Amino acid sequence: MRDVLETLNNPPYDVQKIREDFDFLKVGESPTIYLDNGATTQRPRQVLERVSEYYKSENANPLRGTYHLAAASTEAYEQARKRVAKFINARTKQEIIFTRNASEALNLVAYSYGFEHLEEGDEVLITRMEHHSNSVPWQFVCQKTGAKLVYAELDGDFQLDMDDFASKLSEKTKIVSFTGTSNVLSSEPDVKKISEMAHSVGAIAICDGAQMVPHHKVDVQDLGCDFLALSGHKMYAPFGIGVLYGKRDILQHMQPFMYGGEMIEYVQDFSASYAPLPYKFEAGTQNVGGAVGLHAAIDYVEAIGFDKISAYEQALGEYCAIKLRELGTCNVFHPTKGPRGAAVAFNVCGVHPHDVASILDYKHVAIRAGHHCAQQLHRGLDIESSCRASFGIYNTKEEIDAFIDGINFVRETMGLTK
């Protein structure tokens, strides 16, 4: 606890200065204590202004027009792609495909890779803690191809059980798709090791990075995964922009996911050839405003520095988990050992999560309540639903203290205190 308090009382970067960049945190007489960053983050002024600037002076349909504005739009879009490539250390910008979000990125892999490579007898290995966007597409592909969906289970401390994972990995496994950070438990599986293990049996490794990339420096060449999905809106960028990273030699041999404008080369009456990477996977007019917003968001977080962000956010998560356990009135679903991040799931004993969230809302504290798009995980924990407080770069110790007071107020309101 002493280390945690030390980090929170002397943050590695100027948190108050960061808070100044987020107008959302200042709206109204009693601004919201926003602890739902796992669902979506707020956006700093720098991102909003960059998007606004794009629409004011650079907007045209990218990759098509022959006038100067179209070139400016194309340039902004391709600069964003280059920025993402550098951000996650992809070998080339051809490996960066823009999507709407991580869900679309994972669906792209499920459709374009899964359907082509799976057959009866094959297995797809996922984990108990996947978000629905990394389980439901695989259910569908397995149902259609006859492949079997297999779950690696958790250990008693809410971490992936690596022995169980190893025991379920075999020559039959063709795809291993796993989260880099659980959106509920915030446990952080070892992406590098899992990717190596997947490759050792000839499977490909797909990492759902939606909850990992906003909190950690990511180097896809070091991690070794074949695909990585991320969502811009969970890392201070606008809604509607996400990324699929894929190794070029794999992407090159995949069929398109969506068909239409700008993803083609030549179109005959009854067939077509497709554009080179990455355009083969980007049908229709693209979300350039979102891409330039993502570019600005990456600039913003990298200017703070991920070593500092990770250290600070982990301290927020740890402080919150410790304080919740100290109350003695909550069940806390958060690892006590091993890598874990900035989200804490819990239940207040005797109170349904939706009542917890509604009553906290009255105290201007925003948390998530429900199954967090992870019904299989909740079944595994033998609970219907849970509450989740999740943190971002601007949250503070004082906000967590107010949230903890709010939990006592919840119990009072529900008649659980004397």
Next chain:
Amino acid sequence: MDLKQIYSSIIMEHSNNSEHKHELEHATHNERGHNPSCGDDIQLHLNIDGDIIKEAAFTGHGCAISQASTSLLCELIEGKTIEEARLACQKFIGMITGDEDDMDELEDILGDAVALQNISVMPQRVKCAVLAWHTLSDMLEK
């Protein structure tokens, strides 16, 4: 809005100590009601004799609002005719969606269940309040 208007004593009482939360040995009708997005999951059990709902009970789990609403529904419809229960469902759902606002009439028909009227100011909780009433409505259609 005062939170006490939502988590009022009558709602807390019905949520925590409902006399109607139990299995029904001689149930003639059973129906499940479920809100997949939040996990409210109830079973309504009715003992219908001719045109009269003789007994009403429920099992399952969910938030305070869904549990209280289900309990209040059971209390209201015991002894009522099927037609009266249908009208109560229609009026209750109308009250929550804001389409019914004649308080005298609502109190006549819904009794204590009018305590849930304030839920309409919390749109994200409306489905918790109406779950049991939609479930009963479906049951009576069959």
